[in-house]
Amino acid sequence: MTSAFVLAPETTIAVIGAGRLGTVLAGALRAAGFDVRGPLGRTDEAPETDLAILAVPDGAIADAAATANSTKTAHLSGATALDAVDFSIHPLQTFTGTEPPEVFHGIGAAVDGRTDDDTQLARDLARALGMTPFTVDGRATYHAAASFASNFVLTVLDTAEQLATAAGVENPRETLAPLVRQTVDNWQRGGANAALTGPIARGDEATVARQREAADDKALFDALATATRALKDRA
Ligand SMILES: NC(=O)c1ccc[n+]([C@@H]2O[C@H](COP(=O)([O-])OP(=O)(O)OC[C@H]3O[C@@H](n4cnc5c(N)ncnc54)[C@H](OP(=O)(O)O)[C@@H]3O)[C@@H](O)[C@H]2O)c1
Known part of the structure; x- marks a missing residue:
């Protein structure tokens, strides 16, 4: 034994x-x-x-x-x-x-x-x-959640950094980080639907269109905007 x-x-x-x-x-x-x-x-x-x-x-x-x-x-x-x-x-x-x-x-x-x-x-x-x-x-499902929470967040943050740099923002990471931290805190407290602000949450599609014009990666912008509209409409 x-x-x-x-x-x-x-x-x-x-x-x-x-x-x-x-x-x-x-x-x-x-x-x-x-x-x-x-x-x-x-x-x-x-x-x-x-x-x-x-x-x-x-x-x-x-x-x-x-x-x-x-x-x-x-x-x-x-x-x-x-x-x-x-x-x-x-x-x-x-x-x-x-x-x-x-x-x-x-x-x-x-x-x-x-x-x-x-x-x-x-x-x-x-x-x-x-x-x-x-x-x-489900291990694969769980691991996908981890990638969305870390790896894909970095992909999005890198895009934000590039756009801020193109707009002439000095120290873009330091300048954007408080916005990122507050967003994560709000999500942790009440979930994404309650935490969502900005032009999509306000239904301001004219502003969304101007942002899209400025974005280099239209495919990424469109995918995220579509997913964010769905998030806004979620009960
Ligand atoms: N990093 C994270 O954030 C993280 C978080 C959670 C879980 N994990 C898990 O932790 C594990 C390792 O990930 P990691 O990010 O630490 O990878 P990593 O930085 O790429 O390190 C892997 C190491 O293993 C060595 N290695 C490869 N084959 C080997 C062998 N047969 N015998 C001895 N050493 C060998 C590699 O050596 P060479 O450089 O010579 O190839 C390298 O030093 C993965 O299963 C990953 O899913 C990682």
């Missing part, structure tokens, strides 16, 4: 992948008191550990899992199935590789496991890093 895997300070954890998340995660696991190896690069031999966390691109998870030398394996991907690992923890945050260990405190983490014990292990590890674990029904 195999005994249940119990997470403890003496648990040895290998972090495989020394990129954006692997670097930050290894530091945070150390700060949480675990015995950590890594982050390990692709030329490092996988050490024998209790747990290997694969912080590699989604497409490299199966290969990294095959060379891991651990009792349990986990990945950090929001969209990838559990075929190659025992469990998954997807921290719902964006990591560039320079964040301090505290970046995990208070954020959510989507967890999943092959067995109930594995899911519990994922929950325990998430909590040990200060995250709040939750489960989702």
